[in-house]
Amino acid sequence: MDASITERKNSSAGVGLGKKHAPVDDHAVTGHGEITLRQSILPVCLVTILFFMWGFAYGLLDVLNAHFQTALNISQGQSGGLQAAYFGAYFIGPLTYSGWIVRRFGYRWAFIFGLCVYGVGALMFWPSGVKRSFPGFCGSMFIVGSGLSTLETAANPFISFCGPPKYSELRLTLSQAFQAVGTVVAPVLASQVIFKNVNDNSLQSVQWVYLGIAIFVFLLAIVFFFAPIPEVTDADMAAQAELAAADTQFEDKPLRQQYTLFYGVIAQFCYVGAQVAYAGYFINYVTWVRPGTSHATGSNLLAVAQGCFAVGRFVASAMLKFVKPRLVIMGFMTGVVLFACLVMALKGNAAIAAISMVLFFESCIFPLIFTLSLRGLGRHSKRGASFIVAAVSGGALFPPVLGAVADALGGNTQHAFFIPLIGFVIAATFPIYLNLFKAKTLDGWTEKVKVGIEPRKDVETADEISISDKEHNYVQQVERKD
Numbered sequence: 167m168d169a170s171i172t173e174r175k176n177s178s179a180g181v182g183l184g185k186k187h188a189p190v191d192d193h194a195v196t197g198h199g200e201i202t203l204r205q206s207i208l209p210v211c212l213v214t215i216l217f218f219m220w221g222f223a224y225g226l227l228d229v230l231n232a233h234f235q236t237a238l239n240i241s242q243g244q245s246g247g248l249q250a251a252y253f254g255a256y257f258i259g260p261l262t263y264s265g266w267i268v269r270r271f272g273y274r275w276a277f278i279f280g281l282c283v284y285g286v287g288a289l290m291f292w293p294s295g296v297k298r299s300f301p302g303f304c305g306s307m308f309i310v311g312s313g314l315s316t317l318e319t320a321a322n323p324f325i326s327f328c329g330p331p332k333y334s335e336l337r338l339t340l341s342q343a344f345q346a347v348g349t350v351v352a353p354v355l356a357s358q359v360i361f362k363n364v365n366d367n368s369l370q371s372v373q374w375v376y377l378g379i380a381i382f383v384f385l386l387a388i389v390f391f392f393a394p395i396p397e398v399t400d401a402d403m404a405a406q407a408e409l410a411a412a413d414t415q416f417e418d419k420p421l422r423q424q425y426t427l428f429y430g431v432i433a434q435f436c437y438v439g440a441q442v443a444y445a446g447y448f449i450n451y452v453t454w455v456r457p458g459t460s461h462a463t464g465s466n467l468l469a470v471a472q473g474c475f476a477v478g479r480f481v482a483s484a485m486l487k488f489v490k491p492r493l494v495i496m497g498f499m500t501g502v503v504l505f506a507c508l509v510m511a512l513k514g515n516a517a518i519a520a521i522s523m524v525l526f527f528e529s530c531i532f533p534l535i536f537t538l539s540l541r542g543l544g545r546h547s548k549r550g551a552s553f554i555v556a557a558v559s560g561g562a563l564f565p566p567v568l569g570a571v572a573d574a575l576g577g578n579t580q581h582a583f584f585i586p587l588i589g590f591v592i593a594a595t596f597p598i599y600l601n602l603f604k605a606k607t608l609d610g611w612t613e614k615v616k617v618g619i620e621p622r623k624d625v626e627t628a629d630e631i632s633i634s635d636k637e638h639n640y641v642q643q644v645e646r647k648d
Contacts, residue, residue: 190272192399192548199327199402200409202618206329206337212393213328214341216277216321219284219383221348223314225472226375238300241573249446251304253438253561255311256318264319265552274395276320281387284313288383291376306376313383315555323551326537327398330618331406331611334541335491338533340483346476346529349445354469400545406617407544413614414542415607421546426604430539431557433596437535439560440506440589441528445472446565448521450572450579451509455517471522478529492608495534496597501527503594506587510580517580531593538600541611564589 259265268276287309294302325341326334407416421427448471449464459467478498485494505527508520536554543550564586572582600608 190270190397190399192269193401194399195401195405196397196399197402198396198398199406200618201329201396201398203329203333205396209393209395210325210328210337210341212390212395213277213321213324214344215386216281216317217341217345218348219317219386221345222352223284223310223348223379225349225352238298240300241569244300244569247300247304247566248307249442249565250562251308252311253442253559255308256315257556257559257562259312259315260319260552260556264316264555265549267316268320268323268552269400269548272395272397273320273324274390274393274397276316277390277395278387280313280316280320281383281390282313283316284310285380285383285387287311287313288376288380292373295370295373315558318558319552319555322533322536322555323540323548324395324398326540326551327403327547328396331410331615332617332619335494335534335537335612336483336486338537339479339486339530342533343476343479343483343529346472346479349472350469350476354466400548403543403547404545407542409617410542410611410615414610416542416544418544421549424543424546424550426541426600427539427543427546427550427553429596429599430535431553433593434532434535434539434554434557435560436589437531437560437593438558439562439564440586440593441532442561443564443568443586443589444521444524444528444583447568447572447579447582451521451583452518454577454579455513456515467518467522471525474522474526475529478526479533482530482534490609490612491534491538492597492600492605494530495538496601498527498530498534499590499594499597502531503587503590506583506590510583510587535593535596538608541608560589 264276264280267279287306290306290309291303294306322338325338329337404418407414407418410416445468448468449461452464452467453459453461482494482498502524505520505523509517509524512520536551539554540547540550568579568582568585571585572579575581
């Protein structure tokens with residue numbers, strides 16, 4: 167093993183050693199592609215905190231949508247501008263600065279940058295509230311979305327790659343379960359604390375909440391500056407894919423030929439757009455199907471539905487321990503489409519139960535589309551992750567369209583829900599494709615690949631992660647292709 171390889175092996179546990187604040191060479195093999203389950207626990211837990219933070223922000227967004235309709239006297243279609251601003255940032259960030267930061271400087275600096283931008287956006291809610299400016303709130307939400315899109319561009323692939331590849335789907339689904347907890351806490355806090363005994367036209371509570379969020383995320387950025395974050399490079403993922411080639415039919419192909427990735431991007435765009443439309447107009451829906459329901463009660467019902475969403479993620483996480491991920495996503499996506507049809511047909515409490523079940527089955531779709539689309543990308547892993555996160559921008563399209571259709575139908579939100587149903591049906595074709603054409607490849611990753619689980623034969627000591635000359639030569643070939 168030559169000196170250049172020895173320099174790249176700077177961590178036995180894969181965390182906290184070496185020049186941790188230096189820019190990352192994405193063509194360098196660090197050995198973190200073979201990090202074990204035990205070694206991954208601390209960094210994964212730290213990053214999971216971020217999932218809770220943007221779950222909280224997303225949960226508040228749904229309540230603000232309804233509150234601003236009253237406080238600022240705007241229509242359902244106009245209030246969808248909040249979602250358009252928030253998720254519009256997801257289209258720009260991951261494909262430009264967010265993805266570049268992850269590839270050039272690594273996950274740590276992407277986390278810090280994202281948190282700082284998030285904090286700035288949260289601070290902007292104060293002057294927007296003083297001026298009672300809805301465009302100002304949309305601009306503030308765009309900055310918040312820019313920060314959160316950067317965090318997602320880093321956090322989702324980090325959780326997927328930090329640990330044995332066998333458990334990628336389980337790891338991301340479980341971490342995102344805490345994001346779902348954030349979406350439950352936010353509407354409960356909104357109905358019981360933020361907007362309780364507050365004039366419908368008041369925005370002062372919104373200002374104070376986002377000031378508190380800003381302070382918290384700036385402190386969290388400092389924590390991540392010192393936290394032990396292993397950098398899993400694209401070269402690490404290339405070496406990992408080569409190790410698993412015999413079991414997964416891996417072939418090193420150009421990015422333009424990664425058809426499963428691009429299908430996953432389309433499915434994610436449609437799915438997230440539909441999911442955001444459901445959450446954003448949940449309160450409008452329940453007040454339509456059950457007349458007399460107040461916005462405060464609607465917020466409580468949204469919290470219950472988001473609770474179903476959170477429970478669904480924990481249930482899916484448990485299932486992923488025993489059931490193949492491609493089958494789990496197929497089953498949950500089928501449930502989404504079925505209950506989305508019932509949402510348009512039922513009334514009263516039955517309709518509310520149906521929409522809550524849609525959120526239950528939505529629970530694991532995002533993380534499973536994400537991880538299954540990235541399987542075997544090798545040297546394209548970070549760029550592929552940026553594409554899938556950019557697909558979250560579907561949330562900027564579907565809610566305004568749903569709101570505009572609802573306005574055109576005289577406020578009939580229920581009938582307008584055929585818009586997200588279209589998105590769900592398109593997304594449902596992706597798991598069908600996976601089960602028909604990619605079953606052997608996907609099952610190889612979860613049933614046969616032992617990277618990070620069984621010790622390597624070429625490991626020099628019990629605790630040391632090493633790479634072979636064969637892998638080094640492979641990565642050099644990848645560098646030449648780039």
